[in-house]
């Protein structure tokens with residue numbers, strides 16, 4: 119019999135029964151549901167809304183159910199619709215009347231809101247920890263490659279020289295923003311909706327400060343209608359996940375390019391690449407491709423929930439039951455992608471020779487050549503034109519700027535002198551860029567230091583259990 123059977127004269131249609139049920143996926147909230155119920159029962163007892171004896175019986179009953187679920191000894195039923203009613207029904211079967219008192223002053227609307235918040239709150243530090251581990255890999259790769267010159271690209275055309283370390287720190291900065299986004303989300307969602315009831319609280323002296331405190335929230339939410347209608351935190355969480363995945367997808371794309379024969383800037387470790395079923399020579403970057411592909415899936419999760427919530431009137435609507443699967447899916451996807459990506463990156467081999475060969479081939483020191491003239495008094499635009507003509511000359515004759523003779527240089531401008539060759543050396547071009555944020559070993563060392571400090575300061579405290 120349904121918990122709500124009193125008002126009904128017919129059994130639920132079996133199609134509706136299956137359609138309505140969420141136990142198939144929200145069983146995943148069992149722990150949070152029991153934690154929320156224990157806090158609620160504790161408060162009910164303390165406030166004298168139920169007797170202390172009933173409260174104690176409920177709490178012991180719930181703890182026993184938790185242990186049994188974890189031991190795999192509890193079977194949930196579709197007839198009890200969701201995790202909330204399943205657990206309440208089992209409790210009542212086990213302890214009788216006391217179990218029937220648990221739901222006093224509470225609704226499934228605030229119950230699910232608190233369960234889901236607790237769940238997301240617990241996953242955020244896990245994801246942050248994974249991102250910080252990836253940061254550590256980036257730091258290591260950067261430290262090993264402070265002087266590994268490579269071409270930087272715009273429009274995927276060789277543009278200016280940089281280093282692999284500078285590149286790694288670019289991603290480290292993106293990931294640092296991701297961490298702070300997850301932290302912001304956690305900070306904003308750290309309010310407890312329990313006690314909001316169906317939408318208008320209750321007439322019992324429910325102590326919301328107490329349940330918020332028992333559940334480890336900073337404070338209770340401020341408006342009960344909003345409390346049971348709000349899924350902003352889940353959307354914010356999904357958008358932080360989407361941005362993180364967007365970053366990983368860009369990084370993946372670069373890894374895919376870099377390990378192609380056309381680039382060969384890096385080699386993936388055999389353990390982190392895959393073969394082809396037909397082409398014996400193939401070594402494929404499947405991990406990077408899958409991370410890139412799964413990004414679309416996480417965007418889908420975000421758009422699903424945004425769309426579910428669009429135009430919903432206050433307060434709870436059954437539509438909102440659709441909030442869980444996208445969030446679970448994003449969590450599973452992100453928590454799988456970040457560590458495997460980090461491990462792939464950690465084990466890849468950098469090919470500095472190929473990088474510097476590519477850097478030498480694309481006139482990426484042309485800006486430096488123009489800057490050379492500018493530093494000798496020529497206006498930049500004029501210098502830019504002159505170097506453009508030199509590049510054009512080189513292309514026609516199959517040369518590079520470095521292979522031109524001093525006479526070639528001086529034929530185009532008297533300002534060139536023998537020290538031009540030094541000015542064109544790629545290592546020098548990189549390391550002269552000492553401006554804050556630039557690729558010089560000096561500044562990249564500073565950038566690495568900043569990320570190291572960030573990692574140390576933001577490592578989530580280890581929670582027990």
Ligand code: ARG
Nearest residue numbers: 140200226227230434438439
């Ligand atoms: N299973 C529901 C959900 O996940 C719980 C809340 C149900 N509340 C209600 N009034 N039907 O959203």
